[in-house]
Amino acid sequence: MIERPPAIFAIGKNYADHAAEMREEKPVDLSNPVVFMKNPASMIGSGDAIVIPRICREPEEQVDFEGELAVILGRDCKNVPVEQALDYVEAYAIANDVSARWWQKKGSGGQWIRGKSFDTFCPMNEPVSAEEIKDPQNLAIKTTINGEIFQDGHTSLMTRSVAELIAELSYGTTLLAGSVILTGTPAGVGAARTPPRFLQDGDVVEISIEGLGMLRNPVECE
Numbered sequence: 001m002i003e004r005p006p007a008i009f010a011i012g013k014n015y016a017d018h019a020a021e022m023r024e025e026k027p028v029d030l031s032n033p034v035v036f037m038k039n040p041a042s043m044i045g046s047g048d049a050i051v052i053p054r055i056c057r058e059p060e061e062q063v064d065f066e067g068e069l070a071v072i073l074g075r076d077c078k079n080v081p082v083e084q085a086l087d088y089v090e091a092y093a094i095a096n097d098v099s100a101r102w103w104q105k106k107g108s109g110g111q112w113i114r115g116k117s118f119d120t121f122c123p124m125n126e127p128v129s130a131e132e133i134k135d136p137q138n139l140a141i142k143t144t145i146n147g148e149i150f151q152d153g154h155t156s157l158m159t160r161s162v163a164e165l166i167a168e169l170s171y172g173t174t175l176l177a178g179s180v181i182l183t184g185t186p187a188g189v190g191a192a193r194t195p196p197r198f199l200q201d202g203d204v205v206e207i208s209i210e211g212l213g214m215l216r217n218p219v220e221c222e
Contacts, residue, residue: 002043002044002045002124002126004040004041004043005040005043005072005178005179005180006040006176006177006178006179007037007040007175007176007179007180008037008038008039008040008042008043008122008179008180008181008182009035009036009037009169009175009179009180009181009182010035010036010037010038010068010097010116010181010182010184011033011034011035011160011165011181011182011183011184012033012034012035012036012112012184013034013159013184014033014034014158014159014160014165014183014184014185015153015157015158015159015184015185015186015187016157016159017153017157017186017187018184018185018186018187018188018189018192019159020187021187021188021189021192022189022191022192023192032168033160033165033168033169035169036111036112036113036116037113037116037117038097038113038116038117038121038122038182039113039117039122041117041119042098042116042117042118042119042120042121042122043122043123043124044120044122044123044124044217045123045124045125045126046123046124046125046126046214046215046216046217047216047217048120048123048217049120049217049218049219049220050063050096050098050120050121050123050199050205050217050218050219050220051119051120051219051220051221051222052199052201052219052220052221052222053118053119053222054222055103055118056100056102056103056118057221059102060102061196061198062100062101062102062103062191062198063098063099063100063101063198063199064098064099064100064101064189064190064191064198064199065096065098065099065143065145065150065189065190065199065205066096066097066098066099066185066189067094067095067096067141067142067143067151067153067185067186067207067209067215068094068095068096068097068141068182068183068184068185069092069094069095069136069139069141069155069162069182069183069209069212070092070093070094070095070124070127070180070181070182070183071089071092071136071162071165071166071180071181071182071183072089072090072091072092072093072127072178072179072180073088073089073090073166073175073176073177073178073179073180073181074088074089074090074091074130074177075088075090075177076174076175076176076177077166077170077174077175078170078172078173078174078175079170079171079172080166080167080170081167082163082164082167083163085162085163085164085166085167085170086130086136086162086163086166088166088175089130089136089162089166090127090129090130090177091127091128091129091130092127092128092130092133092136092209092211092212093124093125093126093127093128093180093212093215094124094125094207094208094209094212094213094214094215095122095123095124095180095182095207095215096122096123096124096143096205096207096215096217097116097121097122097182097185098116098118098120098121098122098123098199099115099116099121099191100114100115100116100118100121101115101191101198102115103115103118104116122182123205123215123217124180124215125212125213125214125215126213128211128212128213132211133211133212136155136161136162137155137156137158137161137162138154138155138156138210139154139155139209139210139211139212140152140153140154140155140209140210141153141154141155141186141207141208141209141210142207142208142209143188143205143206143207144205144206144207145197145199145203145204145205145206146203146204150188150189150190150197151185151186151187151188151189151207152186152188153185153186153187153188154186155183155209157186158183158184159184162181162183165181165183166181169181199219200219201219201220201221202218202219202220203218203219204216204217204218204219205217205218205219
């Protein structure tokens with residue numbers, strides 16, 4: 001099993017195309033990052049199954065995929081200037097911010113964390129040293145399900161860069177070494193499609209990011 005981090009911070013709506021496709025009922029203030037957390041116990045490795053729990057099959061199908069660049073911090077940081085932020089990055093990886101949309105939007109009083117934190121809802125592959133990634137803002141990212149392309153984006157399109165996210169999250173807050181930051185997902189998620197395309201038993205989700213290999217997870221129903 002992949003080692004659990006002390007914390008998983010995640011960023012919502014960090015790609016304008018994804019923010020637009022979600023068509024929120026209430027406008028979201030994007031003047032500051034949308035920040036939430038995932039339970040570290042939700043983390044699994046590449047090859048492990050994403051298990052859709054019974055609680056996420058009612059009142060409707062809802063389990064979605066979100067291919068993302070993950071950032072792993074190598075040391076504690078607090079109040080880090082943007083210019084120095086990447087110095088704190090130890091490694092990068094591919095992650096899937098698996099999301100139960102009903103629990104995210106309706107089942108938890110407007111808080112996202114429960115819908116994002118069910119067991120197996122944070123697949124991540126083996127990290128690659130930050131020294132091998134020259135520019136985290138110059139990476140293609142692609143998500144397929146059963147070989148069909150659903151997301152085809154690029155980290156250059158992030159609203160806030162990796163460095164800006166680290167600086168913002170560390171402002172007044174100590175980020176512990178080993179913490180993971182999920183940097184947001186590009187357009188193409190299942191909930192935004194007509195009809196929606198949620199994960200099903202037997203699916204295989206593959207996410208690739210330049211220089212980071214591939215994250216591959218089968219899907220099973222509990």
